Amino acid sequence: MELTRLPFLKSALKSRYSQLAVFIVMLVGYIFVILAGLIGTPVGSHNFSIVFVWIAWWAILILVAVPFFGRGWCAVCPIPLPGEWLQRGAVLNPPDKKPRWLNLRWPKFLRNIWLQNISFLLLALFSSVLLTTPNITGIVLAAMLFAAIGLSMIFERRAFCRYLCPVGGFIGLYSQTAPIELRIKDKQVCVVCDGKPCYNGASTVGLDVQRLNPPLSANSNTGYGCPWDVFPGGLTKNTYCGLCMECIRTCPHDNIAINLRPFSADLAKPSTRLDEAFKAFIMLGSAMIYAGVLLGPWGAFKDAAYNVGTSAWFIYATIFLAIIFAILPGFFWLMISLTSRPFAKHPFGAPIGRGVGVRKFASLTTALIPLGLMFWVAFSLSFVLTNATYILASLSDPLGLGWNLFGTANAVWQPMLTSILAPAQTLALVGGLIWSARTAQKAANEVKVSSVPVVIYCFITTLVMLGLLL
Ligand code: SF4
Ligand code: SF4
Ligand code: SF4
Numbered sequence: 001m002e003l004t005r006l007p008f009l010k011s012a013l014k015s016r017y018s019q020l021a022v023f024i025v026m027l028v029g030y031i032f033v034i035l036a037g038l039i040g041t042p043v044g045s046h047n048f049s050i051v052f053v054w055i056a057w058w059a060i061l062i063l064v065a066v067p068f069f070g071r072g073w074c075a076v077c078p079i080p081l082p083g084e085w086l087q088r089g090a091v092l093n094p095p096d097k098k099p100r101w102l103n104l105r106w107p108k109f110l111r112n113i114w115l116q117n118i119s120f121l122l123l124a125l126f127s128s129v130l131l132t133t134p135n136i137t138g139i140v141l142a143a144m145l146f147a148a149i150g151l152s153m154i155f156e157r158r159a160f161c162r163y164l165c166p167v168g169g170f171i172g173l174y175s176q177t178a179p180i181e182l183r184i185k186d187k188q189v190c191v192v193c194d195g196k197p198c199y200n201g202a203s204t205v206g207l208d209v210q211r212l213n214p215p216l217s218a219n220s221n222t223g224y225g226c227p228w229d230v231f232p233g234g235l236t237k238n239t240y241c242g243l244c245m246e247c248i249r250t251c252p253h254d255n256i257a258i259n260l261r262p263f264s265a266d267l268a269k270p271s272t273r274l275d276e277a278f279k280a281f282i283m284l285g286s287a288m289i290y291a292g293v294l295l296g297p298w299g300a301f302k303d304a305a306y307n308v309g310t311s312a313w314f315i316y317a318t319i320f321l322a323i324i325f326a327i328l329p330g331f332f333w334l335m336i337s338l339t340s341r342p343f344a345k346h347p348f349g350a351p352i353g354r355g356v357g358v359r360k361f362a363s364l365t366t367a368l369i370p371l372g373l374m375f376w377v378a379f380s381l382s383f384v385l386t387n388a389t390y391i392l393a394s395l396s397d398p399l400g401l402g403w404n405l406f407g408t409a410n411a412v413w414q415p416m417l418t419s420i421l422a423p424a425q426t427l428a429l430v431g432g433l434i435w436s437a438r439t440a441q442k443a444a445n446e447v448k449v450s451s452v453p454v455v456i457y458c459f460i461t462t463l464v465m466l467g468l469l470l
Pocket of ligand 1: 073074075077078079080160161162165166167168169242
């Protein structure tokens, strides 16, 4: 179903003014959160930056935005904006003269998400401190803003979003499961479209509108080429489309649509990239480790995670990385290779396939995407419902200066909805298992192997996650 058929939605998405209004609110909020982290109370549970980012924003992101809107957060995220405005030399429409920044192409060998994997792991390894120390949260948020600005001055388009942002990496992975997509309407229109302004920007066409094929009206919109370095005409999955809506404005043929679709439609065509496969392991493993560290009963494990720089922390970091880069992928590899030897038969007699190459391995990890998402949903339910009452207190006194703006500054901490927590988490995990089993079947069909080992792997990891959470 095409949502952009709704006239009010289409004009809201095309309007640079409505988007700018949202961006300004988000940017002001972001800067306020940085300031609250740097100058607010050092008590994490009462500091607006900690409470707002790691409880409220996280809950909205993982429970609502990613599952239902994919990269919806990236559509309103303020982090790339100052850099992008400087890079373009304009806040709204393309200017007559562009500023002379370096505008380099991003290096070819880095055109993957390994840097995003590393940046996420860095945050994950230090997360115990990040989640509890306001000034560290403030510094990290400010660093992301300045890194995005710096990269915009050196490289073309949104290099930070596309290749470095630790949040964007996992949003991109899980956005494939969302029931929403931005796609072209008619491939043939793109084939004959002169200049491909959705990628190159309208100004490169010279706007000699009557010579274009097909000819355009003289008042066609000008616009920028895709900031995410994606050719919209070739989009087949959500991963790298930041839903910035620029191509909707720039396409002179009105050939871009936002569609409602079934959940996880992108996963029918599995990716064969190893960087994306490891992103799935990183997210799956991090959810399990966080459940153990933040919610589990193991005090020594928790102490090790919090005491950054000590020998206990190094052991914790080594175990963390071993789980993500060796144990989880190694076990996965073992499961699929044991049953994929030439001439092997799976337990029900059907032939399984010949050997496991990187392509098969990466394709089959597609099944871990819905599983990982539901692990995060289950973990976040616990984390968020336990700490949600802090939101009320910090809203009334965001900087810890003794204010009581909404009369809730002294709200007493208490976990919320405790009676439904365990059933809701079980439902999320079982739902995730069923979802990944169905995804595994499709991925296995694509690479012509059995899905049974992958389903068993998902079953075992789900049991472990249930044990950690309940
Ligand atoms: S990739 Fe990161 S910085 Fe870029 S829009 Fe998304 S969340 Fe924001
Ligand atoms: S999406 Fe629009 S601008 Fe881009 S190639 Fe297709 S018709 Fe041309
Ligand atoms: S320009 Fe279009 S394809 Fe590119 S990121 Fe924005 S919405 Fe996605």
